Amino acid sequence: MSNFKKIQQEMKNSGLRALLLSDEADRLYASGFHTTDGAVLILQDKAYYITDSRYIEAANEAVRDAVVLMSSTENKEKDIIKRLLTENSISELGAQEESLSYAEYLRTEKALGVKLVPAQKLCSVLRQVKERFEVESIVKAQRIAEKALDYVLGIIKPGISEKEIAAELEYFMAKGGAEGLAFETICVSGANSSRPHGVPGAKKIETGDFVTMDFGCKINGYCSDMTRTVAVGSVSDEMRRVYETVLSAQLAGIDAARAGIIGKDMDMAARRIIENAGYGEYFGHGLGHSVGLFIHEGPNANPREERPLPAGAVVTCEPGIYLPGRFGVRIEDMVYITENGCENLTNAPKELIIL
Ligand code: ZN
Numbered sequence: 001m002s003n004f005k006k007i008q009q010e011m012k013n014s015g016l017r018a019l020l021l022s023d024e025a026d027r028l029y030a031s032g033f034h035t036t037d038g039a040v041l042i043l044q045d046k047a048y049y050i051t052d053s054r055y056i057e058a059a060n061e062a063v064r065d066a067v068v069l070m071s072s073t074e075n076k077e078k079d080i081i082k083r084l085l086t087e088n089s090i091s092e093l094g095a096q097e098e099s100l101s102y103a104e105y106l107r108t109e110k111a112l113g114v115k116l117v118p119a120q121k122l123c124s125v126l127r128q129v130k131e132r133f134e135v136e137s138i139v140k141a142q143r144i145a146e147k148a149l150d151y152v153l154g155i156i157k158p159g160i161s162e163k164e165i166a167a168e169l170e171y172f173m174a175k176g177g178a179e180g181l182a183f184e185t186i187c188v189s190g191a192n193s194s195r196p197h198g199v200p201g202a203k204k205i206e207t208g209d210f211v212t213m214d215f216g217c218k219i220n221g222y223c224s225d226m227t228r229t230v231a232v233g234s235v236s237d238e239m240r241r242v243y244e245t246v247l248s249a250q251l252a253g254i255d256a257a258r259a260g261i262i263g264k265d266m267d268m269a270a271r272r273i274i275e276n277a278g279y280g281e282y283f284g285h286g287l288g289h290s291v292g293l294f295i296h297e298g299p300n301a302n303p304r305e306e307r308p309l310p311a312g313a314v315v316t317c318e319p320g321i322y323l324p325g326r327f328g329v330r331i332e333d334m335v336y337i338t339e340n341g342c343e344n345l346t347n348a349p350k351e352l353i354i355l
């Protein structure tokens with residue numbers, strides 16, 4: 001499963017003769033093979049995957065459509081790249097300006113004796129549109145997360161702590177086959193639930209609390225992302241009103257999602273409902289973000305996003321209302337953008353659950 005051909009087509013379109021991928025996620029995207037170290041050099045008609053002895057056996061087995069080369073202390077990665085660039089008379093090299101530190105940028109330019117040109121966008125734009133394999137990986141991760149949610153709904157009760165719930169979610173996802181977490185699990189309750197990205201703590205769940213859980217895992221490097229808010233024991237009228245408002249906003253956001261919609265317009269479709277209910281100032285973050293090899297990718301669905309969502313993007317829809325010191329509610333699904341609308345990749349129920 002390699003994307004080298006796609007990247008090479010883009011390079012031909014933009015007249016870029018050589019591209020050096022240093023970004024970990026982009027190297028995985030290009031080759032289908034994950035290492036935390038190494039480099040990928042792509043020419044318009046040939047690609048090279050450069051790694052060291054720790055990964056060489058696995059790389060030889062997994063990498064398709066590229067020549068696998070081994071670096072060592074005698075044959076350093078930068079020397080291999082320099083030789084390939086010289087052999088192909090390349091003086092300008094596309095580099096990943098957002099992934100390289102300033103020091104790395106200077107070092108690379110000096111060591112390779114070429115001019116680096118910014119080319120981060122090439123992969124990030126391609127990554128916006130997911131292939132079938134990529135969507136299947138996201139869905140697989142999502143199903144594992146949903147099973148973990150089912151399990152913890154059975155153990156959430158007064159006395160259990162936020163931290164225990166988060167740990168159970170993570171343990172259950174790992175047992176279910178997850179490669180790792182997509183991001184740090186969020187589990188906040190009661191007054192803490194007004195903190196959108198609160199850290200799970202020792203606080204024990206009490207009757208009358210909302211519990212918000214935002215979590216996800218990875219399959220084949222691809223992330224899942226979901227949030228559910230459940231109540232314990234009972235809810236006040238206001239808690240129910242806030243929950244129903246967030247849910248209406250979430251459904252309106254999903255309803256607006258389709259290929260070509262500008263990110264800020266999808267955001268507004270949901271935000272309007274929260275504003276009309278009088279809670280506009282308590283929805284401080286964007287409606288959603290794209291999901292892929294990174295948990296937060298572009299394009300987004302937020303008030304600043306001027307880009308359209310392409311067909312094939314996977315975007316979250318996650319409005320929230322957070323009343324400081326009191327309680328908060330967020331509900332999050334991932335949707336797959338199609339020409340005429342979207343397909344919800346999340347199966348977990350959304351009606352208010354009172355445990
Ligand atoms: Zn989330």
Ligand code: ZN
Nearest residue numbers: 225316318332
């Ligand atoms: Zn999210």
